[in-house]
Amino acid sequence: MKKPWVFTFVMLACVLRTVAQSQPAADLIIRNARIWTVDAARPDAEAVAIIGDRIVAVGPNKDVDAWRGPKTRILDAAGKRLLPGFNDAHVHFMTGGADLDQVDLNDAPSEQEFAHRIAARAARTPKGEWILGGNWDETKWGPPQFPTKESIDSVTTGIPVAVSRYDGHMVLANSAALKLAGITAQTPDPPGGVIVHDAKGNPTGALKDAAEDLLYKVVPPPSHDQRRHAIERALAHAASLGVTSVQDMNPEYADIAIYSELLEEGKLTTRIYAAPLIPQVDDQTKIGIRHAFGGPYLRLGALKSYADGSLGSRTAYFFEPFSDQPDNRGLLSDTMQPISLMRDRMMKADAAGLQLCTHAIGDAGISAIIDIYAEIEKAHGPRDRRWRIEHAQHMAAKDFDRFAQLGVIASMQPYHAIDDGRWAEGRIGHDRASRTYAFRTFLDHKVRLAFGTDWSVAPLNPMLSLYAAVTRATLDGKNPNGWFPEQKLTIKEAIEAYTMGSSYAEFQEKVKGSITPGKLADMVLLSEDVLRIDPVKIRDVHVLMTWVGGTLTYDKDSARP
Numbered sequence: 001m002k003k004p005w006v007f008t009f010v011m012l013a014c015v016l017r018t019v020a021q022s023q024p025a026a027d028l029i030i031r032n033a034r035i036w037t038v039d040a041a042r043p044d045a046e047a048v049a050i051i052g053d054r055i056v057a058v059g060p061n062k063d064v065d066a067w068r069g070p071k072t073r074i075l076d077a078a079g080k081r082l083l084p085g086f087n088d089a090h091v092h093f094m095t096g097g098a099d100l101d102q103v104d105l106n107d108a109p110s111e112q113e114f115a116h117r118i119a120a121r122a123a124r125t126p127k128g129e130w131i132l133g134g135n136w137d138e139t140k141w142g143p144p145q146f147p148t149k150e151s152i153d154s155v156t157t158g159i160p161v162a163v164s165r166y167d168g169h170m171v172l173a174n175s176a177a178l179k180l181a182g183i184t185a186q187t188p189d190p191p192g193g194v195i196v197h198d199a200k201g202n203p204t205g206a207l208k209d210a211a212e213d214l215l216y217k218v219v220p221p222p223s224h225d226q227r228r229h230a231i232e233r234a235l236a237h238a239a240s241l242g243v244t245s246v247q248d249m250n251p252e253y254a255d256i257a258i259y260s261e262l263l264e265e266g267k268l269t270t271r272i273y274a275a276p277l278i279p280q281v282d283d284q285t286k287i288g289i290r291h292a293f294g295g296p297y298l299r300l301g302a303l304k305s306y307a308d309g310s311l312g313s314r315t316a317y318f319f320e321p322f323s324d325q326p327d328n329r330g331l332l333s334d335t336m337q338p339i340s341l342m343r344d345r346m347m348k349a350d351a352a353g354l355q356l357c358t359h360a361i362g363d364a365g366i367s368a369i370i371d372i373y374a375e376i377e378k379a380h381g382p383r384d385r386r387w388r389i390e391h392a393q394h395m396a397a398k399d400f401d402r403f404a405q406l407g408v409i410a411s412m413q414p415y416h417a418i419d420d421g422r423w424a425e426g427r428i429g430h431d432r433a434s435r436t437y438a439f440r441t442f443l444d445h446k447v448r449l450a451f452g453t454d455w456s457v458a459p460l461n462p463m464l465s466l467y468a469a470v471t472r473a474t475l476d477g478k479n480p481n482g483w484f485p486e487q488k489l490t491i492k493e494a495i496e497a498y499t500m501g502s503s504y505a506e507f508q509e510k511v512k513g514s515i516t517p518g519k520l521a522d523m524v525l526l527s528e529d530v531l532r533i534d535p536v537k538i539r540d541v542h543v544l545m546t547w548v549g550g551t552l553t554y555d556k557d558s559a560r561p
């Protein structure tokens, strides 16, 4: 009788020969590329072969050529850099798409220009419609003061305006909109929100956090067609930037309905993991959906929560007051008042196997969520949960270890660091600023990073985020060698957080996130080699081609300018 290992060897040899004889041909081979796979088992390669939506071979040109058949399409990448597609771990997809068509106030250099652009939009806005979007940023104005309704009332008479601050934590309404919302000098602040008043006690039109809802509840929701149009705009925008997966934070159910409609029509060209808001927790528990439920294009099973507000709106929740506002240490969100309300919902979500993605910016807001996560683990026992803190912006020194112990993922947006870095230190002082967007400290503590943008809070373009992570050069040009440069990442670390890191954050690291045989063929071909060029030039790199599941979703040469 043969020894078992000899028998096994003979069997294996037979199987290998059969494979060699009947090896199917690739649908597509990309060769002469400079591939960084983000797979430690084979980091560098020249060519990749694809069958259907999967990668079947990665390696030197001559090896991958063995997959060539009579119908195989061959793409010569001419030495360009090929990477796994980017997976943006935190976007607001529908509103991002809608904003592409709305008034753009983000780069307005003054309140006058802000008002001028709203006036121009008002002149072509039909009666009954609102002016929305905006993404204004008063820190770009001199002096950097929040705008008031007075600057836009005279140019928008009768047309209601609700333009949001770029971080989404404040909105400016004009008088017409305040009237529709019934907001007067007597309206009290809702829990977790602020109605800003002028010296005479009248609302200025600025509404912070939970107070925004007073206004948004009277804004007519987008129609099905408007919503679908916005999502189609977002899909095309993502493809043009090499973003092949997004994790959609607080989508409305109507957005998810459109994703499934597009999926059915074969038009969903970006993979989506949707995380509705936690007050809706019962909907997913009722059906029995668990984390990452669904298929490769559309998944559910996560819940988005808010612990606090934002630094820019001074509603991020800190242990100590703002350095320049001694009576203010920010706000817990309305869903954290009381904290037991959040704890009960999170316990319920966890018991049902749902994933938690929690926005937390201030050190005390982050700590409060880590406390809840720790209580859940104590109550329900250890498990592979992949809890996330979204932003994880201003860390208390004691909490890095707690992140690591609980396996919490830091879901961060590098662009915010070069944007907020312009003024953050003035608000929170040097010590707290040193633990702001602390990429390196997280990695040193073996905490996993998942990168994204928070689009439309920041641009969806991954090149700007990579640039931000490796340079930390603030947008105002005042920190060319990096704002807290010890927190910079290498380009490889940044790409890994944006591909494997964000795939891990949605339980999909075995399916995507690297160029590895067996994984989904989601890839991007770049105009320049981001791994070799001067980091300052990364922000100018653009995408030549994007593939999702082996299908070309963007081709620069065929795209119209």
Ligand SMILES: [Zn+2]
Pocket (backbone or CB within 6 Å): 090, 091, 092, 249, 454, 457
């Ligand atoms: Zn967000």
